[in-house]
Structure formats: C-alpha cells, structure tokens
Amino acid sequence: QVKLDLKKLRNKFPNMYEKLEYIASLTRQLSIHYKYLGLxxxxxxxxxxxxxxxxxxxxxxxxxYEQExxxxxxDSNFVIFK
Incomplete structure (x- = not known):
C-alpha cells in the first residue's frame, strides 16, 4: 500500500515527491537514522x-539538515504526504 501511495504522490504532486526523495537521500548520505527524520x-x-x-x-x-x-x-502539499 505504501508503494501505491508513493506512486500516487509522485504522479499528483511531483515537486513534493522530489523534496521527500531529496530528504531521504540526504538522510542516507549523512548516515542519520530515519527515526530522527520521522521525529x-x-x-x-x-x-x-x-x-x-x-x-x-x-x-x-x-x-x-534540520533546515532542509x-x-x-x-511545502503546502506536505499535509497530503502527512
């Protein structure tokens, strides 16, 4: 279900999806736990x-990182992701 939801988000709100992808990549590259990102x-x-x-x-x-x-x-579409 998560994959389907992300696919919908990517199709309907590509800018929001790109921002989330960027943050996920930054989190991974900085070796920050995803739990902290969630918080x-x-x-x-x-x-x-x-x-x-x-x-x-x-x-x-x-x-x-926190500023990013x-x-x-x-983003006004963050509510949709949330």
Whole structure:
C-alpha cells in the first residue's frame, strides 16, 4: 500500500515527491537514522527532538539538515504526504 501511495504522490504532486526523495537521500548520505527524520517531520516536541539528536554528527551539519527538513514541511502539499 505504501508503494501505491508513493506512486500516487509522485504522479499528483511531483515537486513534493522530489523534496521527500531529496530528504531521504540526504538522510542516507549523512548516515542519520530515519527515526530522527520521522521525529523532525511529525513531532512538535522540541525536547524529544533535542534528546534524540545524533551525537556523532557535527552540530553545524545537523542544523543544515534540520533546515532542509523544515523546507519540506513548509511545502503546502506536505499535509497530503502527512
């Protein structure tokens, strides 16, 4: 079902799909756990997010990563993905 949903998203909202693909690729390339990405995307609890921040990645790199995730969340079509 997830594959079908992603295919629909790609067809109907290609820009949103590309942004999600970019974030997934960035997450993989930086060796950040997908759980942390999930927290950034779906949680508003700053304390939990702060406590789960990866410790082996430089703070400056994490800040850039978090900014990129925020850009995706600001997309008007993020609600459809969510």
């Amino acid at each position: 950034l995307m779906f949680s508003d609890n700053r304390e939990i997010i702060q406590n789960k921040r990866p410790t082996l990645i430089r703070d400056s790199v994490l800040k850039l 995730v925020k850009k995706v969340k600001k």
